[in-house]
Amino acid sequence: MKGKVDPMSARAVGIAGTPWRGKLREYDLFKELTVGVSVMVVLTVILALVLGSPDEPSVTLKSWANAQTADFAATATAELGGTSETAQYGPPYTNTKGATQTIGALDLQSLSGVQLPVNTANAFVLDPLATLPNQPTEIATWRAATKAEQAKWTDTYATALSKAPKSAPLNVKSGNYGPVPALIGDLTAMAQSGALDGVIQAQGNAYNLNYTNEILFLGDGQYFQNLAADQHLTGDQWGMMNETGGTPGQSWLWLFSFFYQIPPFSTAPNADLLVVGVMLILTLLLALVPFIPWLRRIPKWIPVHRLVWKDYYRKR
Amino acid sequence: MNTLLLAMGDSPGIYLGWGVFTIQLGNLIIILTMLALFGLALVLPFPGSGGRK
Numbered sequence: 001m002k003g004k005v006d007p008m009s010a011r012a013v014g015i016a017g018t019p020w021r022g023k024l025r026e027y028d029l030f031k032e033l034t035v036g037v038s039v040m041v042v043l044t045v046i047l048a049l050v051l052g053s054p055d056e057p058s059v060t061l062k063s064w065a066n067a068q069t070a071d072f073a074a075t076a077t078a079e080l081g082g083t084s085e086t087a088q089y090g091p092p093y094t095n096t097k098g099a100t101q102t103i104g105a106l107d108l109q110s111l112s113g114v115q116l117p118v119n120t121a122n123a124f125v126l127d128p129l130a131t132l133p134n135q136p137t138e139i140a141t142w143r144a145a146t147k148a149e150q151a152k153w154t155d156t157y158a159t160a161l162s163k164a165p166k167s168a169p170l171n172v173k174s175g176n177y178g179p180v181p182a183l184i185g186d187l188t189a190m191a192q193s194g195a196l197d198g199v200i201q202a203q204g205n206a207y208n209l210n211y212t213n214e215i216l217f218l219g220d221g222q223y224f225q226n227l228a229a230d231q232h233l234t235g236d237q238w239g240m241m242n243e244t245g246g247t248p249g250q251s252w253l254w255l256f257s258f259f260y261q262i263p264p265f266s267t268a269p270n271a272d273l274l275v276v277g278v279m280l281i282l283t284l285l286l287a288l289v290p291f292i293p294w295l296r297r298i299p300k301w302i303p304v305h306r307l308v309w310k311d312y313y314r315k316r
Numbered sequence: 317m318n319t320l321l322l323a324m325g326d327s328p329g330i331y332l333g334w335g336v337f338t339i340q341l342g343n344l345i346i347i348l349t350m351l352a353l354f355g356l357a358l359v360l361p362f363p364g365s366g367g368r369k
Contacts, residue, residue: 051342231328238338246329248342261336307358 047248054244056231059224061200061214065191068223070167072191075221076184077161079120080142081154084220087120093216094118101270108273116212124217125187128199136186138179145178153178235260235271255279 057063065072078084090099092115100109126143129136142150157177164171169185190196200217201208218224225234233239240257243249259265259275268274289295299305306313330341 051345232331232338232340241343242329242340243342244329246340246342248346249340251343251346254347304358 051246054247056244059227061191061196062194064223065188069188071221071223073169073184073188074161076125076187077154077158079124081151082121084120086118086216086220092116101273103273123213128196129186131199136182138182141179153180
């Protein structure tokens with residue numbers, strides 16, 4: 001495993017064809033690999049023992065509906081009424097007007113189009129309920145109603161739910177909510193049993209790898225948001241560079257995360273687009289350093305390279 | 317020591333903050349270690365640089 005200068009390189013053209021006239025040194029690749037891997041294994045084990053590993057239990061619709069039934073019911077009502085965040089997100093899920101992030105006429109979000117259309121009432125509430133052995137008759141009542149009736153039912157039920165003691169569905173005062181309480185009650189029971197997770201994830205394949213709908217549903221509720229906030233994972237908590245527990249996260253995303261913490265980005269409705277734009281400009285500046293007069297003089301003011309290649313500069 | 321390890325493993329992490337700056341202890345350790353290694357690489361002589369030539 002000893003490396004040597006390749007005699008064939010002498011036949012190459014240009015600078016590659018110039019024979020090496022400097023000193024030669026033995027180089028043991030096997031030894032370097034063994035030492036490198038051994039050091040990394042020891043470091044990994046020590047750091048895993050000290051800092052822990054990210055092994056949080058999965059958050060599911062079942063765990064949500066059992067832990068915070070009121071939040072699940074309120075979110076399900078918003079999905080049914082089409083007022084949830086997902087239902088009004090815009091591309092790639094919906095066609096909602098004015099929902100996209102823009103800078104002037106620049107509207108990158110709309111460029112993709114609606115690639116993953118989601119009708120939250122059907123995908124998260126009605127279709128799953130239709131898979132039950134005893135299909136609720138309220139599904140037919142809902143589908144037969146006009147858009148205005150549906151909106152009125154969900155609006156009044158959502159208001160009543162928020163005013164009920166502990167926001168619990170069982171504590172809601174009687175009123176004209178149409179089939180909504182029955183639909184939400186059945187969906188909550190389905191979620192608490194775990195059946196809803198299976199139905200929403202089912203894609204007709206043996207292995208389900210697409211969790212988009214389940215994550216969208218979870219993300220619309222407060223329960224999931226609060227779990228993330230408790231672990232310092234939300235955007236305004238530098239969450240982009242954090243991991244669950246004490247495990248180090250993506251510390252290389254510090255600059256990306258930083259912009260989300262300061263005005264105007266922290267309060268802008270189009271923060272994602274602004275931050276990506278700023279990072280794009282900074283990346284271009286870095287890539288074009290040799291061509292930017294004042295920027296390329298920095299190594300002269302802060303000559304770190306003279307420390308890195310101190311042997312070379314000492315002999316000059 | 318075991319109690320400390322268990323406590324760190326179960327906690328939501330230790331976070332240090334100054335104003336808008338918040339950093340997880342694990343991330344801080346990694347960043348400081350990288351800076352220390354960079355500094356050491358600058359000042360320490362390359363092993364064997366004066367030997368086999």
